[in-house]
Amino acid sequence: MRIHKVHQLYKERLARSTKPFNARGANVNRCEFCQVHQDYCICEYQPEATSQAAFLLIMFDTEVLKPSNTGKLIADLIPETHAYLWSRTEPNADMLALLQDDSYQPFVIFPEEQIENKALVTNDIVVEEGKTPLFILLDGSWREAGRMYRKSTYLHQLPVLSFNRDHLSSYIMRKASKDHQLSTVEVASLVLGLFGEKENARHLECWFELFREHYLYSKRPVKGAERGMGLKRLIDFRTELKVNNEI
Template identity: 30%
Template sequence: MNIILLTHQREVSKKTNTGALVVEELGTKASVVVWERTNPDHKVLQHIEKGTAALLYPTEDSQVVSKESDFETYIVLDGTWQEAQKMYNKSPYLKALPKVKIETSAQSIYQLRRNQRQNGLCTAESVIELLKAKGSSTAADQLQSKLIEFVANVEKN
């Protein structure tokens, strides 16, 4: 399983961005692609054309991710909820993708930004839940530990 973090430009330099943790922890299984409205990334388009990619994005018709989900690549929008919604709405190629969602009762530990969506998870938490759903609990636990440490360090500073 591979994860592409389709990252909003504003997130790239933010110290509170958790996408960097995902890449740091998952190594070659995760990558960052900066979203450009008028110039979709060729790597993302290749995954879409192969038919093996799904977008982690909660809609009414999104399927719940499970071990049986047979996608090779999961695209995760990395940005605030408002940025992610803008990216989705302004990218027809994302709307055409199969969409998946995670079902969890986990509460977010990420309280570093204002205007957060109730019951919303940050990027790293979303990837943690994705990993759990796909049966990669060791990787999920390791990323969870990194996130706890990250949040504690940012709150101190």
Template identity: 30%
Template sequence: MNIYLLTHSRELKRKTNTGVLVQQTLATQCSIFEWQRKQPNPTLMQHIQNESVALLYPHDHSVRLDKQQVLKFDSYILIDATWQEAQKMYNHSPYLHDLSKVVLKPDVASIYTLRRNQKTSGLCTSECVSALLNLYGQTTQANILDNKLTSHIKSLR
């Protein structure tokens, strides 16, 4: 499983960003692509064309991701930004519109409390990737990522 983080330029500068935790934990399984409104990243576009890629994004047409669904895809794109930025990024990125869309339905609330205007059922980037890892049976990496997130949150309070 590969994770592609489509990251807003402002997100790359935020101390509250959790995509960096994903990159640190997954190293070769995670790539960060800075989102450009006018020109999609050519490497990301190659991945979309050559792999079975799903967009993890809450949308009207999103399918709930479970242990059966997760095996249908080689890779996942996550939009790494605030909720408001993520919606704008999606709307301005037609190449994302035709991708299969999947969504996680968390059993527990997010522990991420570093930003205002959070969706009540939403997860931060790190929590989403941790849930994916658990669905893939990669619980050790998921636990490492969860521990990094907890430490990250504590360090910023």
């Protein structure tokens, strides 16, 4: 399987721990990569895709250690996904250099209502010729993400991509969600769709669905349980994608 930046960050953060990180389900025998129960590991189905986009995950301190974290699913699909731990006082030098790299065009993905300077907010992705869009996701709880943005002055002059209610309502209707607080991977799927990479957006949705399904098995493993609709939909999508690419 392909080892990516979130896997590496997970190992680095784990090595720094002075005591075990006891998240819910800490006693489950998990795969070290996909973080679901070993009996329901999804690593053999890891996606292969190409993308004209890059993502930057700025992760709250313990977020990368949580088995339920969905940021890793973005890195599973999108080859150029960077990941760094957030620090209020000592932001990573490599991360700051990435944000200042002229070959990228950064967009912070964040709710408009929490942005004071509305002039920074856009609902469209317009990329200068020759540049790669760098979509920045603050990966943590909604409260943590708000704090991360407020305390990170290096983000305050960057364009903010915010989804209007039409985008959210359409997505939520398809996902049968009860509120507008989407997970990190769901937001990334929305971003890819808006950017025009519809196939990657759908692929990421299917990958998330498989992870979510097998993660539930991790919480309550059932001996001999058959894999369900998540795997079927992923396989059906990849079959459809292969056929379309051969036409």
